[in-house]
Structures are given as C-alpha cells and as structure tokens.
Amino acid sequence: MRHLLSTTDLDRDAAVALLDTAEAMAQTQSRTIKKLPALRGLTIVNLFFEDSTRTRISFEAAAKRLSADVINFSAKGSSVSKGESLKDTAQTLRAIGADAVVVRHPSSGAPHRLAHAGWIDTPVVNAGDGMHQHPTQALLDAFTLRRHLADGRGDLAGRHVVVVGDVLHSRVARSNVDLLATLGARVTLVAPPTLLPIGVESWRCAVTYDLDAALTDDVDAVMMLRVQRERMTSGFFPSEREYARRYGLDGTRLGRLSDHALVLHPGPMNRGLEISAEAADSPRSTVVEQVANGVSVRMAVLYTLLAGDLAGEGDA
Amino acid sequence: MPGYLVRSVAPLGAERTDLLLRDGVVVALGRDAASQAGSEDTVIDADGLVALPGLVDLHTHLREPGREDTETVDSGTRAAAAGGFTAVHAMANTAPVADTAGVVEQVWRLGRDAGWADVRPVGAVTIGLAGERLAELGAMATSAAAVRVFSDDGRCVWDPVLMRRALEYTKAFDGVVAQHAQEPRLTVDAQMHEGVVSAEIGLTGWPAVAEEAIIARDVLLAEHVGGRLHVQHLSTAGSVEIIRWAKARGIAVTAEATPHHLLLTDELARSYDPVYKVNPPLRTAEDVAAVRAGLADGTIDVVATDHAPHAVQDKDCEWAAAAFGMTGLETCLAVVQQVMVEEGSFTWADVARVLSHTPARIGRVTDHGRPIAVGEPANLTLVDPAARRTIDPRVQQTASRNSPFAGRELPGEVRWTFLRGRATIADTVAVLAPSRTGAHA
Amino acid sequence: MPTTRVVLESDEISRALTRIAHEILERNRGSADLVLLGIPRRGVPLATRLAGRIAQADARGSQGQQPDDSRGPAPVTVPVGEIDITLYRDDIRRRPTRGLTPTRLPEGGIDEKTVILVDDVLYSGRSVRAALDALADLGRPRSVQLVTLVDRGHRQLPIRADYVGKNLPTATSERVQVQLAEIDGHDAVSISDAGAPEAPAAPEPSRTGEGSE
Numbered sequence: 025m026r027h028l029l030s031t032t033d034l035d036r037d038a039a040v041a042l043l044d045t046a047e048a049m050a051q052t053q054s055r056t057i058k059k060l061p062a063l064r065g066l067t068i069v070n071l072f073f074e075d076s077t078r079t080r081i082s083f084e085a086a087a088k089r090l091s092a093d094v095i096n097f098s099a100k101g102s103s104v105s106k107g108e109s110l111k112d113t114a115q116t117l118r119a120i121g122a123d124a125v126v127v128r129h130p131s132s133g134a135p136h137r138l139a140h141a142g143w144i145d146t147p148v149v150n151a152g153d154g155m156h157q158h159p160t161q162a163l164l165d166a167f168t169l170r171r172h173l174a175d176g177r178g179d180l181a182g183r184h185v186v187v188v189g190d191v192l193h194s195r196v197a198r199s200n201v202d203l204l205a206t207l208g209a210r211v212t213l214v215a216p217p218t219l220l221p222i223g224v225e226s227w228r229c230a231v232t233y234d235l236d237a238a239l240t241d242d243v244d245a246v247m248m249l250r251v252q253r254e255r256m257t258s259g260f261f262p263s264e265r266e267y268a269r270r271y272g273l274d275g276t277r278l279g280r281l282s283d284h285a286l287v288l289h290p291g292p293m294n295r296g297l298e299i300s301a302e303a304a305d306s307p308r309s310t311v312v313e314q315v316a317n318g319v320s321v322r323m324a325v326l327y328t329l330l331a332g333d334l335a336g337e338g339d340a
Numbered sequence: 341m342p343g344y345l346v347r348s349v350a351p352l353g354a355e356r357t358d359l360l361l362r363d364g365v366v367v368a369l370g371r372d373a374a375s376q377a378g379s380e381d382t383v384i385d386a387d388g389l390v391a392l393p394g395l396v397d398l399h400t401h402l403r404e405p406g407r408e409d410t411e412t413v414d415s416g417t418r419a420a421a422a423g424g425f426t427a428v429h430a431m432a433n434t435a436p437v438a439d440t441a442g443v444v445e446q447v448w449r450l451g452r453d454a455g456w457a458d459v460r461p462v463g464a465v466t467i468g469l470a471g472e473r474l475a476e477l478g479a480m481a482t483s484a485a486a487v488r489v490f491s492d493d494g495r496c497v498w499d500p501v502l503m504r505r506a507l508e509y510t511k512a513f514d515g516v517v518a519q520h521a522q523e524p525r526l527t528v529d530a531q532m533h534e535g536v537v538s539a540e541i542g543l544t545g546w547p548a549v550a551e552e553a554i555i556a557r558d559v560l561l562a563e564h565v566g567g568r569l570h571v572q573h574l575s576t577a578g579s580v581e582i583i584r585w586a587k588a589r590g591i592a593v594t595a596e597a598t599p600h601h602l603l604l605t606d607e608l609a610r611s612y613d614p615v616y617k618v619n620p621p622l623r624t625a626e627d628v629a630a631v632r633a634g635l636a637d638g639t640i641d642v643v644a645t646d647h648a649p650h651a652v653q654d655k656d657c658e659w660a661a662a663a664f665g666m667t668g669l670e671t672c673l674a675v676v677q678q679v680m681v682e683e684g685s686f687t688w689a690d691v692a693r694v695l696s697h698t699p700a701r702i703g704r705v706t707d708h709g710r711p712i713a714v715g716e717p718a719n720l721t722l723v724d725p726a727a728r729r730t731i732d733p734r735v736q737q738t739a740s741r742n743s744p745f746a747g748r749e750l751p752g753e754v755r756w757t758f759l760r761g762r763a764t765i766a767d768t769v770a771v772l773a774p775s776r777t778g779a780h781a
Numbered sequence: 782m783p784t785t786r787v788v789l790e791s792d793e794i795s796r797a798l799t800r801i802a803h804e805i806l807e808r809n810r811g812s813a814d815l816v817l818l819g820i821p822r823r824g825v826p827l828a829t830r831l832a833g834r835i836a837q838a839d840a841r842g843s844q845g846q847q848p849d850d851s852r853g854p855a856p857v858t859v860p861v862g863e864i865d866i867t868l869y870r871d872d873i874r875r876r877p878t879r880g881l882t883p884t885r886l887p888e889g890g891i892d893e894k895t896v897i898l899v900d901d902v903l904y905s906g907r908s909v910r911a912a913l914d915a916l917a918d919l920g921r922p923r924s925v926q927l928v929t930l931v932d933r934g935h936r937q938l939p940i941r942a943d944y945v946g947k948n949l950p951t952a953t954s955e956r957v958q959v960q961l962a963e964i965d966g967h968d969a970v971s972i973s974d975a976g977a978p979e980a981p982a983a984p985e986p987s988r989t990g991e992g993s994e
Contacts, residue, residue, distance in 0.1 A: 025878075041880065048865070048881035057918040062868035090868075110658050131660035132531075132542035133612030140611075141656065154660070156542030198542060222547070223539030327868075332878030 030157040031203035046324035063092035066123040086322035114143040132156035147329040162199035164321040181208030189249030245286040275302040342380040349386035353688030361718040364760035394426025394719030396699040399644035406435030411649040417456035419738035421764035423669040424721035424754040432464040439464035439475035441483035448485035455773030463487040481513040488704040491518035507567030516568040521554035533606040533621040548576040559586035571595040575620040577630030596644040599675035614662030636685040649740030674750035718761035727753035789970035797946035802834035812839040823901035826963035832859040860887030869911035896922040901959040903929035906940035
C-alpha cells in the first residue's frame with residue numbers, strides 16, 4: 025500500500041489487515057507509556073486546506089504516538105489562490121523533507137492529484153476531500169462496528185448498517201458504503217431524495233427515503249450523518265423541523281432498535297436536528313469511542329504506509 | 341508565381357487525379373493539370389493522400405487579445421493550419437471581449453497578418469458577455485471583419501427575452517446566434533457530467549438536462565421568431581433528440597459536436613486529471629454513441645473543435661481549481677477519421693461536409709468550403725489516412741499543452757494545407773507567409 | 782545444488798529445553814517471580830514449553846525439599862507472555878510492512894519480576910535490543926535474562942544469551958531454520974546454504990529462516 029486515498033483502494037484482506045493492526049495499536053494505547061518508536065525520525069505533514077480540528081488532532085496524536093515528527097500546515101486563510109496552491113505547497117513539503125502527507129482539502133480528488141501528479145513522491149493519506157472520500161473515518165467506523173459486532177476480528181459479514189442523512193455531500197457516506205460493502209456488511213442509505221446523488225443506484229447498497237421502514241430491517245447499527253448548516257438554507261429540505269421529524273434519530277426511533285444495535289455519528293453532531301440528545305447520549309452511542317478509535321486506526325494507517333520497504337509496492 | 345502540381349491525389353477519397361494550384365485557385369484537374377504545369381511548379385507526389393477542401397472551424401478560442409500566454413492569433417491559426425484548417429471562427433471571450441467592431445477588426449487583422457488561416461471573428465451577443473444588453477451586432481456585421489456568427493460562448497444567453505431579441509435582430513444581416521446551452525442555475529459549481537461517475541468521485545454534477553432545457557427553449561424561440569440558431573458543442577443524447585425533432589419541424593437550427601464529445605467519456609474524470617475537464621463536460625458512453633449517430637444521420641451538421649488552450653498552471657492543479665477546456669485543432673480531423681470514417685459511417689465526402697462545406701455555409705464564409713473544382717479557391721488540405729501518430733502536445737503548434745488525446749494513437753496525418761494556393765503546411769512543416777519572411781516574390 | 786542439513790533433531794531440542802529449564806531454576810533459585818516472554822513467532826511456543834518444564838522441575842524440586850508436606854506439592858505455574866517487538870525494530874523501513882501481533886503480558890505484569898526473554902535464534906542481537914526497548918515501555922523488571930535455542934554468532938551489538946540450546950557456528954551466507962511443532966508441524970533446526978530455496982510453506986520466509994533477526 026503506497027497511499028490511502030479511498031476505501032475503494034482496499035480489498036477485504038487489506039481492510040481486515042488494517043483493522044487488525046489498529047487493534048494491536050489500540051492495545052498499546054492502554055499502557056502508561058503510549059509512545060512507540062516505530063516511526064522515529066520520520067516527518068509527517070498534516071496539510072489542511074479546510075478546518076478540521078478533530079481530524080487533525082487525531083492524526084497528530086497518531087503520528088506522535090508512533091514517534092514521528094509532525095508539522096501542521098494549515099493552508100486555509102493563507103494567500104493560496106487557485107491552482108498553484110496545491111502544487112507549490114506540495115513542492116514545499118518535498119523540500120522540507122516530508123515522509124508522508126496527510127491532506128484535507130475542500131476539493132474532491134485533491135489528494136489523488138497530490139499522489140499522482142508527480143509533484144511529490146511521498147505516501148499520501150486522504151484526510152477528507154470534498155464530497156469524495158474520508159477513508160480513515162470509514163476505517164474507524166468499521167473498527168468500532170467490528171469491536172461491538174464481531175469481537176474485534178475478521179469482517180462484518182451479514183451485518184446491516186443503516187446510514188442516514190446528507191449522502192449527496194458526504195464523503196463519510198461514500199467511504200463507508202464502499203468499506204462496509206467490502207467487509208461484507210449490508211448497507212442501506214436513508215435520505216430525502218434531494219440529498220441523494222444522481223447515480224447512487226450504482227452503489228453497493230440499498231437506498232430508501234423512509235427511515236422508519238429501514239429501522240425495522242434487522243439493524244445492527246445506525247450511522248447518522250451530519251447535516252451541514254448551509255444545506256438548510258439552500259432548499260434541500262423545507263425546514264429543520266421537517267428534517268428532524270422525517271430523518272432525525274430520536275428517542276422513539278431509538279427505542280425500536282434491537283438491544284445490540286449501535287448508534288454512530290462522525291461528529292460534530294447537530295443535536296436536535298439529525299440526532300436527539302437522547303440518542304446521542306444513549307449507551308448505544310459510540311460517538312466518544314469513535315474518537316478514541318480514530319487514533320488507533322490512524323496509527324495503523326501511518327504504520328502500514330510508512331513502516332515498510334516502499335520499493336516495488338503499488339497502490340493497495 | 342509558381343504553383344503546385346499535386347499528383348495522384350484522391351479528392352474526397354474518390355478516384356485519383358492530378359490538381360494544379362496556381363494564383364490562389366485550382367487551375368486544372370486531371371490530365372490538364374500535368375500538361376499545364378510548368379517546370380517552376382512544385383510537384384507533390386500525393387499518392388495515397390486524400391484531398392479535402394480546407395477545413396473550417398466554427399468554434400476556436402484564439403485567446404488574443406488578453407491571454408497571449410496561452411495562445412495568440414498567430415500560434416492558434418498555425419495550429420489550425422497544421423490540423424488542415426483554412427478558416428477558423430475566433431470566439432468572443434477575449435479580454436477585452438469581442439463585443440465591438442474595434443475588437444473584431446483587430447482580431448480579423450491579426451489573422452490576416454499571420455497568414456496561416458482566415459480568421460472569422462465571432463461577435464459577442466451581449467456586452468461583456470454579461471447577458472444583459474445586446475452588443476452592437478450590426479456594427480460588427482458591417483465592420484471589415486464582416487461578423488456573421490454571434491455567441492457569448494462560455495456563457496449561456498440565459499434570459500429568454502434577450503435570446504429572442506438576438507435571434508430576431510441578427511436576421512437583418514443574415515447572422516446566426518451560436519448558443520452555449522447551459523442552464524446556469526442547474527449548473528452552479530458544476531464540474532463534470534452528473535451521473536454514476538460524479539456520484540462516486542464526488543464532483544458536483546453538470547446534468548444533461550441543463551443543456552437540453554436551453555436547446556429546447558431556443559429551438560422554439562427560433563421557430564417563433566424565424567431567426568437562425570446554431571447549437572454549440574452539443575453533448576447529450578437528449579440534445580440530439582431535440583435537434584432531430586426541431587429539424588423535422590423545419591426550424592432553422594444547426595448543431596455542432598466536438599471531437600472530444602465524439603470519443604471521450606466521463607469515466608476519464610476518475611483520474612481527477614483536469615486535462616479532461618471541459619464545458620460542456622464529457623458525457624457517458626451512451627451519449628457519445630448518440631452524438632456519433634446524430635452526426636452520421638445529419639442531425640448534427642458540423643464538427644467544431646472548441647479548441648480551448650489553457651496555461652499549464654490552470655490545468656496542473658486540483659480538478660475544481662482547473663479551467664474548463666481542451667485543445668483540439670490539431671487532432672480534430674484524426675478523431676473524426678477514427679470515429680466516423682474508420683467506423684464506416686462517413687465517407688471522406690461526409691468529412692468534407694461536416695468540417696468544411698457546412699461550417700462555411702453556417703458562418704457565411706464564401707470562399708471556403710467550396711468544391712474541389714477548376715476555378716475554385718485553392719483552399720485545400722491533403723491528408724494521409726494511413727498514417728498513425730501518437731499525440732504529443734509538446735510538438736504541436738498550439739502554444740498550450742492541454743490535449744486530452746496526449747499519449748493516444750490517432751489515425752491520419754495532415755501533410756499539406758493550402759490557403760489560397762499557398763502552402764501553409766508543406767509536408768507537415770509549417771511555412772511562414774512570404775510577407776512575414778521578407779522573401780517577397 | 783543447495784544443501785540443507787538438520788543440526789538438531791526433535792529429541793535434541795527437547796533435551797536442550799529441559800537443560801535450560803534446570804539452568805534457569807538453578808540460577809534464579811526457583812521459579813518465584815519469573816516471567817517468560819516469547820518473541821514472536823517461534824519464541825512464543827518455546828517460552829510456553831520452557832514454562833512447562835520449569836514448573837515441572839520446580840514442582841519436583843520443591844517436593845524433594847519438603848517431603849513431609851502432607852498437602853502435597855502446590856501446583857507450580859510459571860507466567861508466560863509474548864512481546865511484539867515489531868514497532869521497536871531498527872530495520873522497520875528496510876523490510877516489507879510487517880503485521881503486528883498482540884503483546885500479552887501475564888497477569889501481574891513485569892514490574893519487579895525476573896523477565897526471561899525467549900527467542901529461537903540469536904544472530905545480530907538486534908531483535909533482543911528491540912525487545913529490551915519494548916520491555917522498558919511496558920514496565921520495570923528487576924532483571925532480564927535471555928534464552929535462545931540456537932546462537933549462531935555474528936553479533937552486531939553487545940548482547941549475549943544467558944541460556945543457549947546450542948551454539949552453532951555458521952557462515953553469514955547460511956540460513957538457520959527453526960521449525961517447531963506448534964507452527965511447522967514438527968521440530969527441527971537445520972542449516973541451508975545461500976542457494977537453498979525458501980520453504981514454500983513458510984508464511985514469513987524472512988522469519989522462518991533466521992529467527993526474528
């Protein structure tokens with residue numbers, strides 16, 4: 025594995041191997057001394073063209089626990105203009121001696137360009153690009169699901185995960201549909217038709233507009249997607265109230281889930297919109313655990329990309 | 341002035357014959373050619389070559405004035421000559437915009453001075469392409485540039501009242517309104533064709549309906565007011581259907597397709613390489629098939645390049661930050677040969693129709709797109725259809741490198757291009773006009 | 782023609798482990814506070830075997846010392862664990878990415894214990910160096926000792942084994958292969974010359990051939 029750009033890059037075995045490595049990493053994180061020397065002397069650049077304190081901190085913690093040096097490069101707000109910014113920044117990073125670049129970018133495909141345009145030759149980890157992919161989020165979600173639903177081993181064969189919300193603009197939804205399907209899970213997307221992309225019928229999942237119907241179908245986990253505030257004013261749905269009523273996870277819907285079913289949310293949550301406080305704070309909710317798991321998964325990704333002989337390996 | 345004796349060439353791919361070009365015209369054909377040729381005439385062994393009337397592009401961006409870093413009238417028309425063209429229509433989205441007689445005359449004059457191909461400036465429909473007020477269309481029509489094609493290309497004349505007025509007003513001087521059909525509200529931030537691929541790779545979609553809705557409206561407007569409508573770079577199966585319907589109703593509409601919409605699909609966007617970013621976007625394989633079928637059955641009248649050179653920095657970046665457009669003058673004929681001739685739906689006469697006769701007629705370019713016959717202007721191109729070449733933008737004549745066909749093998753090679761009897765391309769080599777070398781005869 | 786010769790048969794391996802078990806008991810005056818940690822992969826079954834033998838021998842020994850204990854001998858168990866050194870290796874970027882195995886410490890941990898590291902082959906000493914670093918992150922043992930089934934020489938670090946099954950002079954071009962029933966189906970230690978093809982069944986050739994170096 026040379027880069028991690030999309031969960032479609034991972035076949036089942038590669039995905040399971042990453043999750044297994046993440047389990048091993050998680051085990052080290054219960055020790056008093058959490059720092060491991062594996063990536064000592066390596067420099068990892070967090071290149072964030074979009075604000076995301078949570079993701080950046082998670083990657084930073086992961087890199088530091090593996091003893092890598094971390095440089096945070098926040099390009100947002102600086103004088104970067106169109107086009108030249110990504111290439112010039114990439115070449116700056118090369119000059120600095122970055123051994124890996126973790127990139128968050130508002131433009132879909134920017135990490136792909138960084139990896140393949142010939143500007144730099146380091147591994148690239150996609151930390152979220154536009155409406156495209158957020159593979160480490162999907163991995164941490166799968167990791168969380170696997171811990172609860174499969175004893176932290178193997179894949180998610182036969183499990184049913186319902187993903188609810190703004191699928192159209194969501195890189196989390198795209199990454200999760202791909203990865204969960206690869207891991208053998210059944211995925212159902214639930215959204216108002218305005219928030220589903222044209223072409224979604226080709227995805228490896230079922231699609232419905234009816235949340236209540238979806239929740240009656242042997243659900244093992246419900247993943248609630250964040251609804252961006254700006255969607256509310258651009259006519260994708262009539263009002264917050266109507267969205268919450270039709271697509272929000274509230275106490276009543278929570279009560280209809282079977283006992284083992286989990287509630288996931290990538291955060292940050294809009295309480296009262298896509299998720300009620302009752303659902304967010306219920307024992308089924310893995311929201312906080314997801315954050316902790318994020319560090320282990322990102323350690324596994326950085327380790328897998330960097331702690332190996334890079335010669336002769338293609339994209340995985 | 342010495343001329344050229346073109347031996348054993350196949351005009352429009354038909355029976356081989358000889359041509360004698362002299363004093364800007366075809367002076368003899370067949371046996372007469374050799375007998376009338378003198379020792380001073382250059383003899384071209386054209387055995388295996390096809391002679392076509394010089395190609396006429398209805399849709400070229402020459403970028404001058406304003407973006408001479410990406411193309412100039414000189415480099416763009418040299419690229420045109422290399423692609424077999426003898427006339428090109430230069431789009432109006434320059435800086436300043438070609439919305440006055442002054443700007444169109446300047447572009448026309450630059451073309452004349454460069455000497456590679458006749459430049460027919462396209463006038464903007466609205467002032468500054470802003471879509472608010474009509475530009476002085478009449479002044480441009482009566483200028484030295486004799487503008488007949490008007491377009492806000494790059495922008496859609498979206499306001500239906502303004503479009504109606506443009507279609508009406510241009511009737512006074514036999515003009516044609518060439519519409520870039522793109523419903524703006526349906527294409528806010530649009531990056532690529534909206535469909536399976538865009539859903540997967542997360543780029544904002546440019547739905548087919550945004551093109552089709554405007555075309556449907558415009559053909560009805562053209563019917564209502566009786567003006568001449570030309571639909572630019574039609575790209576979807578639905579658009580082909582609407583044009584077919586409109587023509588069946590007798591509406592005065594013509595349509596063009598680009599080489600890239602005849603060959604490439606939205607699957608290429610998966611690479612996120614902005615060289616494949618173009619407006620209208622590359623569509624699906626079904627759309628490509630429909631556009632080819634529409635070209636084959638005459639629903640689509642012409643192939644036009646939409647040659648859109650861009651600076652390296654505007655393509656060597658992430659997709660969303662990149663400019664729309666691809667170069668096309670030097671690959672157009674090759675693509676048409678591959679997808680239409682080699683697939684069996686076109687003869688070389690059909691190629692001449694869609695790349696020369698019809699575009700000249702639409703643009704009211706009188707001395708191009710003529711038959712290959714005695715007394716006709718010697719605007720010709722000689723193509724070797726058996727050649728195959730791998731496209732390398734670095735060796736092209738255009739000043740830009742954004743060819744989506746880079747690295748692809750395409751058939752055919754333009755060996756000679758003649759503009760009024762002068763070889764602008766002589767055995768694949770570009771030859772400066774004598775007026776520019778100081779070597780006056 | 783590559784040649785492979787077996788240098789330790791199954792019964793020799795067994796005898797060597799029994800001897801080492803006794804040496805450990807003797808040197809540490811019994812099995813109290815001992816913790817055996819195997820270095821994956823083949824150090825782990827070796828540690829488990831050794832722990833069994835130490836327990837057996839210690840139980841017999843205790844019986845001998847206290848023959849009049851009417852309750853009979855208390856069953857002796859020696860805690861065993863395994864310690865993954867992958868993240869501590871100094872050649873981490875020179876090899877293909879390795880999978881991690883879990884580190885398992887016995888209940889009671891390693892603080893103030895005598896930790897006996899167990900590996901199959903001692904060669905450059907780099908694995909042991911990594912294991913010592915890993916140990917330091919896990920706790921503070923009172924002392925650390927090292928068992929190796931085979932010491933093939935060519936040390937690159939100031940490290941020596943406290944207990945050696947067999948000293949095996951080798952050329953660096955040779956490969957030492959340890960096979961254990963728990964992993965490979967049978968016990969044997971063999972040497973092959975450089976031209977010998979790697980065992981096709983081996984899941985991690987670099988680690989079957991030369992221990993965990």
